[in-house]
Structure formats: structure tokens, C-alpha cells
Amino acid sequence: MMKKETEMQKVSEIVPPIPRSRMEEDGHGLLLVDLLRLPRRFSFRRYRIDVLGFIAAWVWVLLILALGYWITRIGA
């Protein structure tokens, strides 16, 4: 049986090559882990889950802040 080849990637000059993840290529890349390489590496497809979830979370922050402010204005 033929042995399956593992595709490798380089993440830093001082880190030896590590296995390339198919899931990472398909939306599961992590923005914080790749933060210093983002200018060269960013693509929406790679970081899709991080980007969409992060934006949605900020929308929730704004909604909660607005709710807090609105409650202080009721009856004013």
C-alpha cells in the first residue's frame, strides 16, 4: 500500500515546517495565531469562520451597549 504524503507549510523563519491543514485552508484558519503574517496571508476563504463570528460578536456588543443606554433613557 502506498504511504500517504503529508503536505507541509512554513509558518515562521524559526519554526520548522508543519503539516498543512485542509480545514484551515477551508475557513478554519485562526486570525490570532497568524496575526503577524496576515498582511501576506489573509484571504476571506481561509479565515471565514473567525471573520464572520468576530463581526457577529461585535454586533452583539453594540446591541448590548445600546440596550444598556436605552434602559437608562426610559422614563427620562
Place this chain on the structure above:
Amino acid sequence: MTGLTKLDLAVIIAYLVGITAFGLYVARRVKDTEGFFMGNRRFGKALMVAQALTTGTRADYAIGVAGASYDIGMAGIWYQWMYIFSTPFFWLLSPIFRRMRYTTTADFFEERFSRSLGIAYSFFAIYIFMLTQGMIIKGAATTITAISGLPEFWIIWGVTALFVLFGVAGGLVATATTDFIQGIFIIILSFLIIPFGLEAIGGFSGLHAKLAPEMFSLIASKELTLFSVTMLVVSGLVGIIAQPHHMAVAGSGKTEMNCRIGWCYGNFIKRLCTIGWALTGLITAALLAKGSLEKRELAFGVMIKMLLPPGLVGLMIAAILATVIASCAAYMIAGSALFTRNLYKRYLKPAAADAHYLLVGRAASAAITIGGLLMALYMKSVVDATVHFVTAVAFVGVPMWAGVVWPRANAKGAWASILGSTTTYAVIYGWYGMRDGSQLLYPLLVGFAAVIVVSWLTRPESAERLQRFFALLHTPVGEEEQMERVGLKVTLD
């Protein structure tokens, strides 16, 4: 004699019996250390949300926010909303915790940096767990004493005995499963007083008529100014990654998505509850003259006693007990995991059977709790302890962020960062007595500068160590085969 009606006592007893029986029932499924400490990493989305909500939501937070809002107005909300801007980052951080596949945060420091940092973090975290337990027990006991008139000493002992029984018997599975129930109680706690209070003061318009307009501002002219709020927000974000219980809270989901949704949205529910706590403080300010309370933290307990009818007072006490049990049991188990895996197993008895480590884990749980109990008995101020907690975890958070983001960061840089920020804090806070937020700003700047400069000037960690760590971060759970195929270790021994 207790200041409670028979109906209140019946509600409390029914709750305690029910929750303990359920915990013991769930505990029968716990057979090994992975199950005890990490719930076998099988939590679904709802359980993850409940776990994040209840381990991060404590009665002393409600008491602190309500007390501050009674004193300085709506701005008191920032004692908990300091984490609101950090919460979107939970979405980004939780898969990192999941992919690390570590049981404790000390594993991170040992694997990414050095053994000495792993040991140092273990001791730091055990201290933080004991401190936190002390704050929780003390805060809840003060409030229950204010409501019931029972001696605080006995309430402290009673609450401690309850969560030890609960946590030691069942581990994380038991605490997380019952969190479904505890989560409901927390929401009850946050909103129960408000309708009764609004009725007593003539609704929201009555609230505005009785209080000065500045009481409704989200920024106060004293204590919580724009600068101090900004520094609390920044410290919250830096420290959130290094809080000792977050490895278990954020990493125990069945999938990365479960971890993300659970940790992020469990905490959003908490931010909503915070509005209820602040509103309770405003209602107190409208009902009671300023300065009529001996301590502002009594506001919450006094409102419960003044406003709620019999039965609901009991329900409120049960709700406070729910938050204490959920939080303390989770901290106790996380502390026990640190001791058992990072100190005992690694340095004292490396080759024992798993049943032996389970026994040690349970004994460590009890020992850590005794430490928390002693802190609760002898603690002077919950507020000071809270600020101390936020500061300490932020200083440890600096090298942890550097370790994840920057491969060049090394152990020497991490040590320099922790020692530099701690020393700067000691000088600024201890010597010069700064309290306006500068005591957080300057130590953090020193911490970041130290990890960058020292790491640049010294050699990076070994290539093998860096390869293993960053391979983990780039390998989602389920793709371990890729790492194993090239000879990289996936989990710790």
C-alpha cells in the same frame, strides 16, 4: 429567628436537595481523570453556553455591580462590563484553547516556554483559585447574612461543604450538567428584584424623578472615569487569556464551533444580566438615602429583604447559592487538575494508575477549597481582592499573548515580562499609591516591552518545541493523523 419564612426555607432546602442529588447521579458516569477534569471534551453547544455563563457569573459580581451603581450610578456597570469588549475575542480564542489540547494553562507555559514557567504558573493559578473561592464565598455569605440574619461564619462553612460534596463527587461533568439549572437561577437572580423595585418607586419615570441625571451616565466623575474604564477594558482583554479556569471552560467542547459559541455567547448572556444588577443598584439609590447603608455592597441584600415577598426571598438565596456552587466547584476542579497533572504526576509520582490520580485529584480539590475557606474567613475586602485578581492575571496574560502570536517570544522574555510588570505595579501602586488606572497602564507597557526586547536579545526556543506547539495550533481537532504521520506528539503524556 432566621428572618426567613417557612416557605423561604422550604424553597432553599428543595433546591439544595435537588441539585445535590442530580450532581451525585451524574457523578456515577465519571470514571477517569479526563472525565473529571475536562468532561471528556464532549460538551455540546447548550452545555458549553451554560458552563461559560455560570462559571463566569458569580453572586459577588452582582453584589459588587449593584453596590457600585447604588453609590456612583449606572457607571458601576463597568466593574463587569470591563470584559464586554473582550467578549468578541472569545470567538477567536476558544479554538486556540481547543487545538492546544492541554488540560490546564500551566501545560501551555511548560510546552511553549519552559518547565520553570509551568511550575510557577501552577502555583500562581492555585493561589488565584483559592483567592477567587474566598471572594465568592465571602460575597455570598455577606448578602445571605444581610437577608437572613444568620451568622456569617456558619453560612461560609455551610456553602463550602455543599460545593465540596458536589464538585469532589462529580467533577466537571456534574458541575457543567447542573449548570443548565444554575443558569436559570442566575437569570432569576439578575431580574427578580427589578419589577418589585420599579413598582415601589413609580416605574422608570419615578426612578428619574428621584435620582440626579448624572446617576444615569455610563461614565462617572469619580472612581470609574473614562481613563480608568479604558484601562479596565484593556486589562480585561490582556488577562482574559491567562485566567486559570479558561482552559477547561473554553476547551472542553465537542467541536471548535461548540467551544466558540459556548464561551462567547455564554458570556454575552452574562453581560445582559449585568444590566439587571446595575438597575438594581439604581433602584436602591432611589429607595434609600445615600449613606444609609454601612457598606455599599449591602445594597443587593437589603433590596431582597425590602422588596421580595415570602418564597421569592428563599428563591433568591437559592439563586445566590447556585452561583456559588457552580463557580466554586469549577474553580476547585480546575485547581485540582493543575496540582494533579502539572505538579504531582510530573514531579512526584509519574507512573501511577489513573485511579490513583483521580483520588489525588479529589483530595487536592478538598485541600484547595480549605485554602479558599480560610481566605473567606479572614478576607477584609472583596473589592480589593477583585482588583488584585484582575491585575495579576493581566500581567501573566502578556507573555501568553506573545507566546501565541509571536514565535520569537521565549521563556526569558516571558520571565522578564512577568517580573517587570509586577515590579512596576508594586512601585506605582504600593509606593506612589496610584489608583486612577495608571497602576494598570505602566506595568502593562513594561510587560509588553520586556517580552519583546528580551526575546529579541536572547535565543528563541528550540525548533522542536516551536514546531510541536505551532503544529498543534494549525491542526484542528480531527486532523491529528497529519501530525502523527510526521512524528509530532499530539497530546501530553
